[in-house]
Amino acid sequence: MCKFNKLWITLLLIFPLGLLYSQGGSLTGKVTFEGEPPAPQEVKITKDANVCGKEPHYDESLLVGENKGLQNVVVSIMNPPKGGDMSQLGKEFAIHQMGCTYTPHICLVPVNTPLLIYNDDGILHNLHTYSKKNPSFNISQPKFKKKVKKTFKYPETFPIKCDVHGWMVGYIVVVDHPYHAVTNENGEYKIEGLPAGTYQVQFWHEKLGTIQKEVTIEAGATATLDVSMKM
Ligand SMILES: [Cu+2]
Numbered sequence: 001m002c003k004f005n006k007l008w009i010t011l012l013l014i015f016p017l018g019l020l021y022s023q024g025g026s027l028t029g030k031v032t033f034e035g036e037p038p039a040p041q042e043v044k045i046t047k048d049a050n051v052c053g054k055e056p057h058y059d060e061s062l063l064v065g066e067n068k069g070l071q072n073v074v075v076s077i078m079n080p081p082k083g084g085d086m087s088q089l090g091k092e093f094a095i096h097q098m099g100c101t102y103t104p105h106i107c108l109v110p111v112n113t114p115l116l117i118y119n120d121d122g123i124l125h126n127l128h129t130y131s132k133k134n135p136s137f138n139i140s141q142p143k144f145k146k147k148v149k150k151t152f153k154y155p156e157t158f159p160i161k162c163d164v165h166g167w168m169v170g171y172i173v174v175v176d177h178p179y180h181a182v183t184n185e186n187g188e189y190k191i192e193g194l195p196a197g198t199y200q201v202q203f204w205h206e207k208l209g210t211i212q213k214e215v216t217i218e219a220g221a222t223a224t225l226d227v228s229m230k231m
Contacts, residue, residue: 025217027225028190031073031183031203034230037064043167045100048123052100057167060105061207069187070205070229072106074157077179077191078200078212084178086110088193094118095160095170097125097141102160102170106182109174111155117141117148124164131158134174138163157204171206195219203227 041059045052063071093109094116095102109115119125119141128138133154141148152174162168173180181189196219204210208229215225 024193024195025219026190026192026222027077027194027199027201027215027217028188028222029075029225029227031070031075031187031189031205032068032226032228033062033064033070033187033208034068034228037068038062045167047165048100048121051121051123052165055099057099057101059167060101060169063185065185065187067186069183069185070208071183071185071187072205073183073187073189073229074106074108074173074202074204075181075183075189075191076175076202076204077177077194078202080177080179080199081195081197085193086113086178088178089175089180092116095172096120097162097168100125100162100165100168102168104170104182106171106173108180108182109152109172110178111153111174111176112151115150115152115172117150119143119146119148125168126163128161128163129158129172130161131156131172134158159206201225203229205229207231 043057043059065071089108095107096118098120117127122143125141127141129136133156134152155174155176157171157173160170160172179191181191183189194217196217198216201213201215213225215223217223
């Protein structure tokens with residue numbers, strides 16, 4: 001009877017610890033623009049104004065929101081734990097060409113996973129990628145070709161551009177683990193499911209470059225890592 005009780009007490013003590021560990025921790029934070037952000041630059045619509053010009057376009061290479069939050073920063077764990085669950089990045093990966101803009105501007109896609117590129121505009125677009133590790137492509141997507149499917153073998157970040165509408169620029173970020181995030185319009189990000197440990201975190205912005213920081217994650221807890229980036 002006494003042994004039985006001890007066993008139960010031990011199990012009851014170990015179980016919450018195990019649960020805590022299996023939960024993993026999270027990393028969250030905000031990326032801000034350091035200094036006075038430049039005014040948004042309006043882009044001149046020089047073609048297909050009836051489709052592309054319905055709403056004003058702004059240069060998307062530097063988007064600073066309220067409180068200087070920096071949008072479209074790719075946050076990546078550089079020493080990822082093994083065996084992460086790729087489905088935490090999403091189930092379907094797609095870029096839409098809508099109003100002659102790539103949505104999203106930065107598209108994360110796992111390796112060997114279909115990326116669907118939709119032409120929602122019903123006009124001629126052209127898909128031109130500038131990858132180095134993966135084969136680049138340069139194909140036209142006429143209005144009747146609603147969907148193009150592509151897969152990528154190697155992790156790499158590269159631009160996609162439209163040669164018909166020169167202002168259309170986006171980025172494809174091919175990843176081989178799930179521990180990545182892109183900052184939202186307030187500069188905020190969150191990476192979940194990280195086992196306890198010390199990680200190198202990279203922040204990449206298309207115009208402001210790359211910075212790297214170290215962070216320690218505790219099991220079941222959320223660590224905060226805020227950074228600022230400048231010109
Ligand atoms: Cu286009």
